[in-house]
Amino acid sequence: MKKILFILVATGAISLTACKKSDFADSYANPSSVANSNVEKQFAGFLASNRWYVLPDYWNYFVVLRTTLNHYNQAVGWANSANQYVPGAASITDRWNNYYNFLAQFRELENIYAKLPEDDQKDRRIFMIAATIYLYDHTQKVVDLHGDIPWSEAGKMSANGGDYANSLPKYDKADAIYTKMLDDLKGFADELNTISIKNPIQEGFKNQDFVNNGDLAIWKKYCNSLRLRMLARVSGVTAFQSRVATETAAILGDPNKYPLITDNADNVLINVYNLNSEIHSKNFRTGLEDWDGNIAGKAMIDHMKTNSDPRLRAIFEPGANAGGVYNGLDPMLNSSTQTSLIAGGTMSIYNRSTLSRNQYFPGVLITAAEVSYLVAEAYLRAGNDAAAKTAYNKGIAQSTEFYYWLRTLSNDNVSGTLAPTNATEIAAYVASPGVKWENATTTAEKLKLLATQKWIHFNVVQPVESWAEIRRFDAPVFNFEVDNANAQKQPPYRWLYATAEQTYNTANYSTVKAQDNLTTKIFWDTK
Template sequence: MNFKYIMFLLVLGVVISSCTKEQFEDAYADPEKVAETSIERQYTGFLNATRGHIVPNYNDYFENLRITLNPWTQSISWINTPNQYIPGSRALDLVWNNYYAGMRQYREFEKVFDASEAEKQTRLKVFKQTADIHFFRETAKMIDLYENIPFFEAGRLSQNGGDYDNSYPAFDLGPDIYAYMLDELKVIADDFAAGEPGVSAAASLKAQDFINYGDFDLWKRYANSLRLRMLNRLSLSSEFSSRATSEMAEILGNPSKYPVVENNDQNIMIDIYDINSAINSGGFNGGINSGGWDGDDAPKAMIDYMNESEDPRLRVLFEPGDSANGEFIGIDPLLLGNDQNDLRNTSVTAFYNRTTTSRNQSFPGVIINAPEVNLIKAEYYLKAGDDAAAKEAYETAIKQSTDFYFYVNSLGADRIAGEPTPVEESEFDVMFATEAAGWDNAGSQEEKIELIASQKWVHFNIIQPYQNWAEIRRLDYPVLEFWVDNSSLVKTPPLRFNVPGNEQSFNKSNYEAISGEDELFNPLFWDVN
């Protein structure tokens, strides 16, 4: 495949691909440490502050995903223990603090932009628009975890002149924030459709942007694909269903005005160019395999599904256990912990392919890619009554997902898992004829929704865990069984995260306004199934 992988040099700003972490962080302004910055430098600082939940890293995987979203979506197996469904305070703090650290950088960027002369604001408008797109992506992820968060007045301590007493932000409602972001994204998409940025701004953006490298076409696709994701997320909510249907129709019906990510060359992701630079996936292995805590053991439900559907991704996503005679076997989540441990210790259970994932220091940070967009399309077309278009999008997504994971495997310098056998087109013919994955074998719209949801689950796996958990809650597919923890008040996986204790304590009066909604088993506003 000819994936987007151009050489990126930050000729006018930071040279990320050859910087140490210290050099990189010196190249942009931290609002808490320096008095002067610029639109361009602060823009890169904001992007950098958000990469902790995009590029695979130790903290996110070990301290959060290993014990929350990945087992709760059965993207990994785990050993059943008491209180396993209670989100740990460290995991909650990590996600919350990372988001608001990024928000502080965004607000400082916003402050610098707003203080600039009118001519500069006009010339560099594309910086504000693309920063907004990315910030809205980060914010939607937070709402999908917590629903109600401080947003509109949050992160403004610097803008408020350091006045702490007047900088404690109110909690805003998830539906209100979603509506605002969709409005803003529509304005940006229409403005992007009207014309490209000037030569000066385009060159400067190319120098500072390490997501799309200044490629304006990719930013348009990012904006519209994010709109599709968010509208799809809200599509079952009575408050948003009409808007979701009409705006998705507008986007998909006018691809020249509202282009989306169509193929893997257009994927929105942070590529790794130098594993010795600040941007790398070197912490991926420790994040899922640190200190004997296995975060990459194969889950029985996913392995069984891929076996039943004769999915060619199986050999590039997983490795069979050393004693499994080449068979892919997952750990049953309903077994007692001791029995699960015994099974794992016999080395018969599969685990994620190390060349593709954990040992792959060049694994890109995935933001939005073509398989996800096509699965969104499949759901939309199915509900609109166009079965042929839905089937085409569904099957295209599976092929693109397969190509994507074989491509990512090829980036891994550590070939410990060996070379996967290339995929033949005939393998898709076999897969699409199975009862488990064949579109034409599904007898109802609901069964086809289950197919789409199952393919999202396989495609997202441990790589897009936040999207995975959101879509499983929204669609209630695939149907997953969990061990019931009768020793705990939280007996099964929750439906949301709790607001962290520090936020509850230090922003007490504002938190109290939404505390009644902040319950683990209170469905989010878009989770209506």
């Protein structure tokens, strides 16, 4: 990590140790500021530009997630209030703006790369492949929140010589964006098997890549695991089903050619090494804990308690006045009762030492447990129940291992010593009535088991992925108080567009205005 930071400073890029959030936008998006940039520097700046939406940070957790996805996913408990199912403008705008700044950094990388001689382009091809994989991971999330978005023409003001009027982007259809991403990822998966990287280029790639530290094998696994996630996401769409079946079978049938993340050692994370750098999780505490944003929800706590989930004590801790008993807040109680329960200290909270006060908590992109659940789903849909069961059970074990590993990173022990788990405890959980694979007798019931395990694994750590999967599976099924004070009486199916789109991208916005509501489903939400 120290070497990465040194390279950023020594080559003239903005120092991660002395910058503000806005510095990256100011330095990388402005065409006049990148005249002396190069592929290596721009690649690092691109990765850095959205880091606070990967690493757990205050603004994302407190402003964006606290009143939106964490509620809609019932990953937390909260006191009901009016208008609670309408995402706030601050939540939408900041996330939207961050993505389009991030996309602008990618476009600048494209511009710099395109100006290189052909031989230099070939030498630095790995930077473009890795950057595009990373971009597509986050683009998928934005599409899953909003649906159609400006994309193919977005972020090109620098390439257009600063011509604002000619840089207003059209909206691309969500399914077309998914198609393009799947096409490219398939191409990258094949290309990464044959790519040759010269030693000096590999060293530069390693120094600037703070996601996978220049590990080509992990980038291959990231690419194919992301493909598998996206293929599963569109598996209910008739137009994609033939492709899903063919490409999923190819991935699962040839792990040498299309390797996946199959072990926690290969998880794609932004790891924290130096708390004095700008790669840290020091603001997770205020982001999650302020205004009681870390209260446990009843549905998750009840499921974990009933089935003796070994992750319970790693992910949650009893309330200060709960006598060691885990309690989750019921979303169907009236708000005054909920407020009193929260104030009374009997409600469980997210384990502070594992999560919010763990300043070394990594930015989580994709883990072995998620991939195992995707593999289980693929085998289940293909009629291979035995392989599906194996992958499902493996995912549970990997998820458990992951959360206990997270605690080992922590520099905080306010939650007390975490009693270790073991194979016997995990096996007992896998065999419990609400978890055991054989207790589900239909494909639909087994998909609900998978959906529940994904929900527990994602919790507040990967809320965008959790919300997408809950909508796709229509599971787990939650009860929500009806908000009779608002037209939006239950959680939405999508987020609205940032209000600036109506003002500044008016003509293009008019093409999607009719679907800019909270009730239009994303194209893959077919249930």
